[in-house]
Amino acid sequence: MSAASASTLRASDGGAGLPRHVAIIMDGNGRWAKARHLPRVAGHRKGAEAVRATIRAARELGIEVLTLYAFSSENWRRPEEEVSDLKGLLRHYLLGEIEELAANGVRLRVIGEYRRFGPELARLLDDAIERTVGNRAMTLVIALNYGAQDEIVRAARALAEDALAGRIDPAAIDAETLDARLDTRELPPPDLLIRTSGERRLSNFLLWQAAYAELLFVDTLWPDFGREALFAAVADYGRRERRFGGL
Template sequence: MNAATASTLSASGGGAGVPRHVAIIMDGNGRWAKARHLPRVAGHRKGAEAVRATIRAAGELGIEVLTLYAFSSENWRRPEEEVSDLKGLLRHYLLAELDELASNGIRLKVIGDYTRFGPELTRMLDDAIARTADNRSTTLVIALNYGSQDELVRAARALAEDARAGRIAPDAIDVAAIEARLDTADLPPPDLVIRTSGEHRLSNFLLWQAAYAELLFVDTLWPDFGRDDLFAAVADYGRRNRRFGGL
């Protein structure tokens, strides 16, 4: 499948076409490294190459939003050395890739409380977000220190404060009111959620937003995921009939 094929799929009425928003749970870095008798950080480094290839493929396909689950709120339970390696990799990625993101018109957005990564990384992320804010080709969303249950708790607290202050009536709280207070308030909901490495769970990722998303679980470990894998996933999605509860 190539970009022309994807465009044809999008225009045809026989299936779902090309998704506006693809979200990926990037899983399998550690297992990739273990199978090669390498340290886990080698898997994370190879996974960063897969990120680069996937972003480029998303641009070819015309995907508007690509969300990548990079670091969950539960990942702090991992060994301190691995967390430190991941922070270093994030720092390296921002330094190495920001120019390409900016030149390709990619807007960077972060969901989750990334301030926990410390002042240096917070500043780098803030600068990257500001530098790419006006870009319009693809929105790259990185989930950092993100957990969907925490996000929903924060939204509920914000609504409770608004109700207590009289800014909103309790009976006016509806789906739109909740969505307006989520980290993804300015994004369309994900059409397709992909998880690599053969696991079949969402792991606290976009639980509200993925209510009607198509799910695709693939055996490929994330470091081996690339352009052909994303094109194949979009082709699979394009053959599905999304009814949203209707007939």
């Protein structure tokens, strides 16, 4: 699609229009590599290129928030060599891409217990977050060592501790109170949640936040995703009618 197509998507007044927040479960790196008789790390490297292309396309469209599921809390069960490769790719990405993110006004935010990746990666992430904190063109959220059930448990535990200490009345706890304790606090909920590779499940991703998200499952493997695929997904979203439980 051309830049004019991006303008058309933004200006559309039919259907749902342009999503403020797009969340993506990036799936299929391993299958992409296997189909080409390559090691799994080759799929992850190609997937990193898809990340770059998708971020640029999201900025072009004017999407406010892009959330990418990069490493789940269950991914630690993968072979140690693959986890090490993923950590190395994350380090390479942070060192190589932070300049472009900063120059283009992209704010980086991380959800999940990312300090488990070790002090070096945690420091790089902290530095990148701090460097881009004032940017307003788009917010890029990376989910690292993230699991939605764990996130909800941590939020519930924090509220329980405050209630026991008398800092909050249990009767006053509502959806907004819990939402304010989640990793995604102060962010709009996802309007569109995409999963690549043909799988049709949420895999413990943004379970609370995606309560009213439009879901889109595509057969494209993540390394083959990019600008055209994101534009097509946003166009699909724009044709939908969102009711939020109403008529």
